[in-house]
Amino acid sequence: MSEHDRAFMEIPRKDPGYRRRELRLKDWRAVERQFTAEELRDQAARCMDCGIPFCHGCGCPLENIIPEFNELAFRGRWAEAWEILASTDPLAEFTALVCPAPCEGACVAGLHGNPVSIRQVERMVVDQAFQEGLVRPQPPAVRRPERVAVIGSGPAGLATAWWLNRRGYWVTVFETASKPGGILRYGIPDFKLEKRILDRRLQLMQAEGIVFETGVNVGRDLSARYVHSRFEATVLTGGARQPRDLPVPGRELDGVHFAMPYLTQQNRRVDNEVIPEAESIFARNRTVTIIGGGDTGADCLGTALRQGAQHVYQFEIMPQPPPDRSPATPWPEWPNKMRESSSHQEGGERRWSVMTKRLEGRDGRVARLHACEVSWEADASGRAVPREIPGSDFAVDTDLVLLALGFTGPGRNCYVEELQLERDDRGIPRRDDNHMTSEPGVFIAGDMAQGASLIVRALADGAHAARGVDAYLRRRGA
Ligand SMILES: Cc1cc2nc3c(=O)[nH]c(=O)nc-3n(C[C@H](O)[C@H](O)[C@H](O)COP(=O)(O)OP(=O)(O)OC[C@H]3O[C@@H](n4cnc5c(N)ncnc54)[C@H](O)[C@@H]3O)c2cc1C
Numbered sequence: 375m376s377e378h379d380r381a382f383m384e385i386p387r388k389d390p391g392y393r394r395r396e397l398r399l400k401d402w403r404a405v406e407r408q409f410t411a412e413e414l415r416d417q418a419a420r421c422m423d424c425g426i427p428f429c430h431g432c433g434c435p436l437e438n439i440i441p442e443f444n445e446l447a448f449r450g451r452w453a454e455a456w457e458i459l460a461s462t463d464p465l466a467e468f469t470a471l472v473c474p475a476p477c478e479g480a481c482v483a484g485l486h487g488n489p490v491s492i493r494q495v496e497r498m499v500v501d502q503a504f505q506e507g508l509v510r511p512q513p514p515a516v517r518r519p520e521r522v523a524v525i526g527s528g529p530a531g532l533a534t535a536w537w538l539n540r541r542g543y544w545v546t547v548f549e550t551a552s553k554p555g556g557i558l559r560y561g562i563p564d565f566k567l568e569k570r571i572l573d574r575r576l577q578l579m580q581a582e583g584i585v586f587e588t589g590v591n592v593g594r595d596l597s598a599r600y601v602h603s604r605f606e607a608t609v610l611t612g613g614a615r616q617p618r619d620l621p622v623p624g625r626e627l628d629g630v631h632f633a634m635p636y637l638t639q640q641n642r643r644v645d646n647e648v649i650p651e652a653e654s655i656f657a658r659n660r661t662v663t664i665i666g667g668g669d670t671g672a673d674c675l676g677t678a679l680r681q682g683a684q685h686v687y688q689f690e691i692m693p694q695p696p697p698d699r700s701p702a703t704p705w706p707e708w709p710n711k712m713r714e715s716s717s718h719q720e721g722g723e724r725r726w727s728v729m730t731k732r733l734e735g736r737d738g739r740v741a742r743l744h745a746c747e748v749s750w751e752a753d754a755s756g757r758a759v760p761r762e763i764p765g766s767d768f769a770v771d772t773d774l775v776l777l778a779l780g781f782t783g784p785g786r787n788c789y790v791e792e793l794q795l796e797r798d799d800r801g802i803p804r805r806d807d808n809h810m811t812s813e814p815g816v817f818i819a820g821d822m823a824q825g826a827s828l829i830v831r832a833l834a835d836g837a838h839a840a841r842g843v844d845a846y847l848r849r850r851g852a
């Protein structure tokens with residue numbers, strides 16, 4: 375028996391919580407607190423070291439070796455804990471901060487109680503590793519002759535580049551934006567992920583030999599023919615940025631915007647960029663309505679509150695989730711249940727089962743939103759569809775509407791078109807088990823291939839694509 379065998383029964387789960395609301399709303403810095411060393415030790419002790427760790431095999435898309443790093447963190451053996459974590463999750467500083475932790479949904483301790491705070495343990499391992507100087511540039515000892523182009527620098531592109539560089543390939547990452555990082559930089563607000571964390575990793579990757587070419591739209595600024603003549607393999611990691619629209623009367627009014635341009639602007643402001651007045655989307659003194667109750671909507675909420683919005687509504691068409699795991703998502707699945715982000719604790723008015731019917735304008739700008747409540751009922755095929763509840767119509771005054779309804783796919787991509795890659799019914803390029811598309815030597819990974827998802831899945835998919843590229847180039851070279 376180990377010294378903490380019964381800890382999961384004796385020590386309750388704890389979360390570190392957030393900085394005080396009144397203070398955090400005054401700045402853009404990260405809101406999440408951190409455990410003390412003692413708290414972390416207690417929480418790591420709650421891991422039961424299960425015979426079959428579902429967190430590792432079923433929960434974490436990266437298959438992080440969770441029980442082992444939990445145990446090493448409990449013992450304060452940070453170098454070994456980092457070695458184990460980095461063996462599957464070398465860019466773990468991102469997951470440690472913003473992963474929704476599907477591993478915790480599959481934790482055995484969660485079957486009859488609360489799961490282990492795995493993400494917090496991961497976070498402490500990462501912090502200790504950086505503090506102790508364990509994360510240093512490690513260029514490959516031997517270089518291979520082949521060059522690989524990675525198109526897109528979000529988490530999928532970064533993971534692909536990291537793993538290929540580690541295997542000795544010369545990697546160039548092309549990025550259309552002015553700085554690398556994809557949604558890590560331009561989508562997720564600093565109050566969840568400070569950009570110094572991203573810049574620290576980019577510096578390490580550059581010191582390891584990875585080249586970043588920013589401000590280059592591959593397919594428009596560089597042709598596929600040019601890229602093919604310079605690189606032996608290409609990996610497409612352009613993300614899924616086509617936003618879902620809201621086809622209601624009044625959609626064309628001023629003051630109605632997609633969430634991503636709004637979030638991107640604020641991330642640029644925090645990075646000291648000046649947004650021209652004519653393009654600026656800003657919530658100060660506005661009554662904001664966010665349509666879409668997901669994480670992107672929550673990021674808009676926290677942003678609008680920090681910008682000084684007068685009032686913020688967040689409307690979601692789906693019903694309010696149950697307080698505890700719904701029977702429709704039994705363990706070890708990711709539980710459908712009510713969640714509250716740091717932004718929700720900061721303010722705003724959240725409503726579910728709300729369908730927007732039309733937007734009304736005044737002098738060309740949105741002024742009022744008309745909506746109704748819906749119930750969800752099965753249609754003839756058994757599919758749940760929203761039905762308007764008679765007499766439930768209501769309207770709210772609003773002068774800024776943000777559409778956070780998710781993403782439909784990668785959208786138009788000149789590179790994909792030039793290569794005439796085979797696509798599926800959703801327009802996504804097909805890929806084989808090694809993530810190679812119909813064009814030999816052209817691979818695809820991340821949201822661009824899987825649809826809008828999570829950072830942890832983009833990292834896992836990028837690692838998978840890197841293995842595919844390695845196998846392809848070795849076969850070719852043999
Ligand atoms: C607002 C928001 C908040 C989110 N928060 C979280 C969170 O807290 N936790 C979580 O796990 N997930 C979160 N997600 C989801 C997560 O960010 C994505 O699943 C992930 O970033 C996908 O990674 P990716 O590398 O595939 O694509 P992206 O991050 O979208 O990166 C794609 C990159 O490719 C570039 N690109 C596209 N086409 C070209 C081209 N032709 N030439 C050159 N470059 C090109 C783009 O500019 C972009 O930088 C969030 C998503 C959004 C929108």
Ligand code: SF4
Nearest residue numbers: 434438469473475477
């Ligand atoms: S990456 Fe996410 S799912 Fe995997 S162990 Fe970390 S928090 Fe859990």
